[in-house]
Amino acid sequence: MDLHGDRRAPDLCPPAQDLHDETLQEPLASFAELLFEESLGSQRLNHWWPELALEEGFRAKTLKVQRNGGQGGCFPCHYDNSGPPSKRSITCLVYLNPDWTDGDGGELVLHPFLEPDIIIAPLMRRAVFFRSDLILHSVRPSSAERFCFTLWLDGPTNSREDVNLTAKLLRSELETVDFLKRSPVQRSVSRAVNSELYEESLLACMSGMPGCDEMLQGHRQHVTQQLAHPQLGPFVEFLRSFTCSETVRLCEPLTADVFRRKQDWARRRVDFAWTLGSNNNHPVRSCRVVWKFWIDDD
Ligand SMILES: O=C(O)CCC(=O)C(=O)O
Ligand SMILES: [Fe+2]
Known part of the structure; x- marks a missing residue:
């Protein structure tokens, strides 16, 4: 519940409650309801994108x-x-x-692998969906009180190919870059490829806090080791040449370039709003694609 670097939060935070524990579901009924509510859940996403094969039911949430x-x-x-x-x-x-408002900080920043960053203001009723194993992200320091509600849905992630960077992948070719953009195996080189980004965000969040120096040291050690590796080092350098400094900023709710998908969403007073990226037929599979919607006022 408390955020890194928020010096006041820990003593204000109630202890975390695990609603998978059935004895808590009655006293925390209205919150528990959200756990069983399916309108933003796996069934719906599986219906649109069966290839996700999300697990259904409250235990997978x-x-x-x-x-x-x-x-x-x-x-x-x-x-x-x-x-x-x-x-x-x-x-x-x-x-x-x-x-x-602008200046409050607390923006979510998505860092899709070797793609421009996407800065998203934490506006009321805005929702952001992304693949948990494909989208590196961070949250900027917030100088205003900020609330966020998170839902994680389980699925069949972390197969061997999602986790092991095999020697045959270590080819400095455009095809490999494209593959890594779409594969969770990117996680094994993400720290070294985005080394400065990790370091900056660590400092922004943790500077002066206990443990910060150790975390920084651990990060640098990991990067140094990867760069020193005879095969991995040159491969990481190759990938680093594709990092880009462009950003896309989403501070206002979008209106003009809204892609509306009314039938289903209208009934739920939710506006499907926007997709980003080229692979719109399979948005969730591609790390380039992030989509979001926000909920109407009443
Ligand atoms: O607060 C946010 O916007 C995102 C929080 C987050 O990244 C997390 O809880 O893992
Ligand atoms: Fe997160």
Whole structure:
């Protein structure tokens, strides 16, 4: 519940409650309802994108409500699914900040592998979906109180190919770059490829906090080791030549380039709004694609 670097949050936070524990479902009924609610759940996503093969039912779901007290709380770069034993497949974030304005910080930044960053303001009713094992992301320090609701859906992630960077992949070719953009195996080189990004976000979130120096040291050691490896080192350098400094900024709700998919969403008062990237037929499979929607006012 508390965010890294938020100095005031820990003593204000109630202890985490695990609603998979059935004895808690009655006293926390309204929250538990969300765990069983299927409108944003696996069934719906499986219906649209059967290739996701998400597990269904409340045991395959995790919910988190997060409060950031506004004293600089943030998240350094991470994948929500960084490898086994995690089963997280889809992350859904819903923001609950009616008064957020430019300058408050707390933006979510998506860092799709070797693609431009996407900066997303945590606007009220905005929701963001992405593949938990494909999208590196971070949250900028927030100087205003910030609420975020997270839903994680489990799926069949972390097969051997998702985890092991085999020697035959270490080819400095465009085809491999394209493959890594779409494969969770990118996680094994992400830290070295995005070394500065990790370091900057760690410093922004943790500077002066206990453990920061150790984390920084651990990060640098890992990167140095990979770069020194006779096959991996040159491969990482090759990938680094594709990193880009462009960003896409999403601070206002989109209107003009909205892609509406009314039939189903209208009934639920949810507007499917936008896709980014080239592979719109299979949005969830591609790390280039992020999609989001926000919910109508009443
Ligand atoms: O607060 C956010 O916007 C995202 C939080 C996050 O990345 C996480 O909980 O893993
Ligand atoms: Fe996350």
